Amino acid sequence: MTTKRRLIPFVAASLMLVTAACTANSSSSSPAAAGLPAEAGASGPHRVVLVGDSVAAGLALPLREAFAAGGVQFQSLAADGGGAVVGPVSAQVWKDLPKDLAAAAPDTVVYQITTYDWGTEKQQETGYRRLLSAVTDVGADLLIVTMPPIKADDFYRPHLKELGHATQAAQKVADASDGKAVVLDASQVWGATYQQTRDGTADRSSDGIHVCPQGAARFTSWFLEEMARQHTGFAAPAANEWANTGWAGDKHFIGC
Numbered sequence: 001m002t003t004k005r006r007l008i009p010f011v012a013a014s015l016m017l018v019t020a021a022c023t024a025n026s027s028s029s030s031p032a033a034a035g036l037p038a039e040a041g042a043s044g045p046h047r048v049v050l051v052g053d054s055v056a057a058g059l060a061l062p063l064r065e066a067f068a069a070g071g072v073q074f075q076s077l078a079a080d081g082g083g084a085v086v087g088p089v090s091a092q093v094w095k096d097l098p099k100d101l102a103a104a105a106p107d108t109v110v111y112q113i114t115t116y117d118w119g120t121e122k123q124q125e126t127g128y129r130r131l132l133s134a135v136t137d138v139g140a141d142l143l144i145v146t147m148p149p150i151k152a153d154d155f156y157r158p159h160l161k162e163l164g165h166a167t168q169a170a171q172k173v174a175d176a177s178d179g180k181a182v183v184l185d186a187s188q189v190w191g192a193t194y195q196q197t198r199d200g201t202a203d204r205s206s207d208g209i210h211v212c213p214q215g216a217a218r219f220t221s222w223f224l225e226e227m228a229r230q231h232t233g234f235a236a237p238a239a240n241e242w243a244n245t246g247w248a249g250d251k252h253f254i255g256c
Contacts, residue, residue: 044233045108047073049101049140051131052112053083054252055148058211059112061247062220069237070224075104084116086127094130101138108231109135113147113170115209118162124169132173132181142181143230144170145223148215149187151194151208182230189222190215205255212256213248 048067050060060076067074077100082089085097101109111131117124128144135142146167152160167183174181196204203215211219217239224236 044231045072045227047075047104047106048108048110048227049104049106050074050076050078050110050112051083051085051097052078052110053114053116054078054080055115055210056083056112058252059216059219061250061252062213062216062242063223065242065245065247066220066224066237069241070234072234075106077104078112082116084114084118084127085111085131086124087114087116087118089116090127098134098137101134101140105138106140108143108227109140110143110145112145113163113166115147115150115156115163117147117166118159120162121165121169124162124166125172128170128173132177136180141230142174142177143226144174144181144183146170146184146186148190148204148211149192149194153208156209184223184226186219186222189219202256205253207255210254213253216253217243217248 050056050063052059056078057076057080060074060078064074064076077083077097079093082093084090085093111128117127119127132142147163150156150163156163167185171183174183190204194204194208196202196206198214198218201214202212203218204211220242221236221239228234228236
């Protein structure tokens with residue numbers, strides 16, 4: 001794995017360009033365009049909960065540092081080998097998710113579409129609608145983030161078609177949510193297809209699924225700016241406040 005000492009100074013130096021590029025290309029994700037009332041997040045997020053699979057668990061590492069730098073409480077409920085609200089692992093997720101959300105008392109819940117969100121588009125809609133209901137029950141808003149494209153192996157290949165319409169299903173739920181849910185398109189970060197390296201540095205794991213520290217940092221920079229658009233009381237902290245705090249050395253990052 002690329003060491004923190006070698007990687008993070010590069011990431012921190014490049015985040016200004018990454019953030020600028022994301023800002024220029026994400027006007028469609030503004031509160032007005034996405035249907036979230038501007039006043040809904042006017043006071044800024046105070047408690048953010050992330051739900052997702054092991055991909056989201058990797059992204060949670062810099063997100064925790066970044067939100068702490070921004071004065072926001074952050075909790076990850078992302079789970080290795082699970083985390084999905086629809087598909088084969090969802091029954092186990094739903095045993096705990098409502099009570100976990102109630103205990104966390106978030107004002108914003110972020111759900112990254114997982115690599116296990118299998119099923120028909122209708123089944124996905126049902127799962128995302130159930131998630132929205134659980135989120136609104138605790139008084140929070142929902143941000144659904146698209147998953148990074150994967151390099152499918154024999155395990156995932158039969159489910160690519162299902163994963164391919166998950167975003168459309170999520171968007172249908174968001175469109176009918178009266179502004180309580182928004183879908184954020186992370187292809188601005190990852191592109192349309194799996195790309196392992198960027199600028200000569202590992203961005204995604206060689207396993208074809210997970211992220212590397214550079215990719216996680218680029219995602220965090222983009223997501224902080226998106227949060228600032230959704231919540232006018234939130235100011236994205238500068239990269240030097242969170243990019244070099246040690247998270248990049250976590251054992252979660254493999255194949256980097």
